[in-house]
Amino acid sequence: MPEPDNTFAAANGLLHRRVFLKTGVAAVGLLTAQVAAGTRDPWMKEPGAALGESGAPSDHESHVVRTGIGSQPGTTGSGASRTPLEFLDGIVTPSRLHFERHHSGIPDIDPARHRLVIHGLVDRPLSFDVESLDRYPRASRIQFLECSGNSGSATAPVAAADATCSSIHGLVSGSEWGGVPLAVLLDEAGVKPKASWVVAGGADAAMMSRSIPLAKIMDDAIVALYQNGERLRPANGYPMRLFLPGWEGNASVKWLRSLTVTDQPAMTKDETSKYSDLMHDGKAKLFTFPMGVKSVITSPSPGLAMAGSGVYQISGIAWSGAGSVRRVEVSADGGNTWAESALDAHVLPKSLTRFRSAWRWDGKPAVIMSRAIDETGAVQPTRVAALAGLANFYHHNGMQAWQVGADGGVTNVYV
């Protein structure tokens, strides 16, 4: 095999990103297809399966499922499930694998009976059904959704060696969200001058509610009706959900049923007692809305063993609640030296962004990690810097390090 462009961009084998930009993955020599000449495998000897109304993944991919499913004691639907990031590529999460976080199960909503009510500090209280919202102008954007508690286990004092990428970071997913800009609906209701907040309520059994600054609602919030081209799935708010690009997931209330326009936040249970940021001095910050700039290497990562020395692709996702990812850097020596990664073509605001680096692994123990920089110049902090002063685990965006062992095994590690 011809030698690839092997200009080293950082220590311990990280190649220049032009390896990807110029020649693509194939030239790095990951794949060596082997075709036995003159034979047909069984699936080539007779016609395959029938056409079908709805597709499903290959039976050989049955391990690619949500992970870490856990619910509050005595319940089955009040908890979380995680996206298996280490088995996925690109920036769009299949809807069936989007992470879940529910507070009283998934309601089985009859769309014909569901209404969205807008009231409070408005000139005209209004009610909308799904059918009428379908006639409004829609916008569709590819954006991430991240739970405020994502990566919380990375704040534990001791690194759990057996933790996986999805068990730590799987409460983030990317989708194409389509829906009606809320500014259009609020304009129709007529927002009064003294209004400054909107309290969103859901149609789940917990009537989950959150307060949102009016400015965000009027800026880029939508009532989402579609996810990845199809109607929302029940676990993601069918038939409609609030979607707040870049902001902590809990605020994007699913099964959206009411919007109360107010001059103050409601100080709901979730925004005060749960997703506030308690500091070591006893102070607690309310309303940490935008999710910080962040990245994580999804491959290699725990569970994806490396098969001996050679050239590998290091790949992962980066995102920022403040806008687009400008740059991602990867280190193969525990953060001493860094090489710029190649970004896939879709670099979109408040979206997952896929990065890739080529790494010539020498077969010796190594620590790989990534860091993202967003369009505002914000740099993803180290784990230690991200934890400074914080007494709880919400909104954690510190760098993730993976230890690659001489045996090719990958484990969670702190540096």
Added chain:
Amino acid sequence: MGSPMSTCRVVAYLALLVAYTAAQAASDTGPGLGQALSEEEAAAISLTITPDGGGLPEGSGSARAGESIYRARCLACHGSVGTQGINDRLAGGHGTLTSARLVKTVGSYWPYATTVFDYVRRAMPYDSPGSLSDDETYAVTAYVLFLNDIVGRDAILNASTLPGVTMPNAGNFVWAVPVR
């Protein structure tokens, strides 16, 4: 192309377009399909309550009345006095927020008493949300606050007294960003 006249026309046209778009935005950007309903009907759907007491319903209750309701409807998950249930701890933990053994409860952490009423009315009891009357909800709220030594056993909570209850940790909350 490029003559002063045509540039003028283009500018005038653009100005009109901007004015037209702005007027549309103010009045009828959408198809206008929202169905009118009264503020009272809408408020009964959203159940929104604010810390100043806005949205609190009529009715009242005390911890004395709330104890039996708590025992019947809340104890299974939250324990006999809100400290040892299988689910969220409701009472105690006062003064632990700066310690290594942090215990967040309604009494040690929550900044507003109205939040207790709001959350119970929305989501509790877990197996049958919405099944408590407003009087029962005030009473259970009073009992949870009583378990935290915040109100007395016979204090009456209602729409005017509940917003006046000061939570022990209220002074420790700050806003991450000024949003107004």
